[in-house]
Amino acid sequence: MVKTAIIEAHGGPEQFKIVDLEVGEPGPGQIRIRHHAVGLNFIDCYQRSGLYPMELPQALGMEAAGVVEAVGEGVMHLSVGDRAAYACTPPGAYTEARVMPAAQVCPLPDEISFEEGAAMMLKGLTTHYLFRRTTPIAKGDTVLFHAAAGGVGLIACQWARSEGIRLIATAGSAEKCALAVENGAEVCINYRTEDWVAKVRELTGGKGVDVVMDSVGADTFEGSLDCLKPLGFMISFGNASGPVPPFELAKLAQKGSLKITRPTLFAHIADHATCQQMAAELFEKVTSGAIKIRIDQRFALEDVAEAHRTLEARKTTGQTVLTL
Structure with a gap:
């Protein structure tokens, strides 16, 4: 027993x-x-x-x-x-x-x-498929990663650092932001105190990021799309704040022919x-x-x-x- x-x-x-x-x-x-x-x-x-x-x-x-x-x-x-x-x-x-x-x-x-x-x-296997099996990500590419001080996040920060990938992180406190940076994020934005979408745009010279990795879901989905460069790739892989509500597929065209996936490990x-x-x-x-x-x-x-x-x-x- x-x-x-x-x-x-x-x-x-x-x-x-x-x-x-x-x-x-x-x-x-x-x-x-x-x-x-x-x-x-x-x-x-x-x-x-x-x-x-x-x-x-x-x-x-x-x-x-x-x-x-x-x-x-x-x-x-x-x-x-x-x-x-x-x-x-x-x-x-x-x-x-x-x-x-x-x-x-x-x-x-x-x-x-x-x-x-x-x-x-x-x-760790989630991090593996995010970086190696979902869309091509090369050295020098820029990734936005939400909840970067969590379990997947800290592994993702280190993974990105080990492969020369620029990772912009978000987290919900100054302490969590410091932890993300310590583990390899180039910068971490406190989403409770900053306009994180505007900050991402600033950090990328207005261009946006190549890939967003978003496990938060409902609270961050629309903003994540706004952080992508044209032809950028959105990976929605979790629902920590609740499931993403239905949205018009045409938004992807309007925001620059974006691509999106909802994978599972x-x-x-x-x-x-x-x-x-x-x-x-x-x-x-x-x-x-x-x-x-x-x-x-x-x-x-x-x-x-x-x-x-x-x-x-x-x-x-x-x-x-x-x-x-």
Whole structure:
């Protein structure tokens, strides 16, 4: 029996219950993994609230790291005793151990701790597809990145710095702005005290940026479009302030033949070989020292409701993990 955080109804953090569940043996293509740490992500809040509805009851969590305890038939890339980490569907990481599909579980290098592994997979692989798989971004290009002091943001700042990409950041306090700059942003705009659209235009000589990476959603969407240069690319990859409302497609033509996409990590890592290659490239960034995984918040599994409250209140910086 393993302790597991589940929800039986969509709603606020108060919906979490800690229960004991039985863990079975892995079937073909599956493994059983004993978690040492679990990552916390905004997608967990979307699933809990019902913004991304799911069948209930359900354990939440998309990301964790631990040790492989058992391997099902056909699994070739993992063995019993291997250190491993993942960010993938289906949800169910808020638990001490689980049986799950093996294809997107990745061998974790010894140089990376379990907490780092749990904190980096979803956010790091997200950063990977933003910079390498969504639209061509070359050395010297300019990217606007919102929420730059958050989990994805701090990795993105370091990723951009490591590849010579100019990153203009936004964040909600002077302290968060300083953190973004410390991690590689050229400049960080406090959106609570400055007209960030006007500032971006100023910083780019009125031209606008090549790419916007926006996980905030409703609050920043229109302004983000106004920050793009003609033919610029908008990547809307999250809804921290709520989903983007419907808009007229003709706006993209009016603002300079802009391009837009709404990607998800899970489409990018659906193929086993692609997922493993992306993870290997991410791990190389970390083991080389180009990216450091900053874990600023730790909560016990039993305190998962408080962890969600803290995340939704935007009181976090860097990464957040649940400890086991």
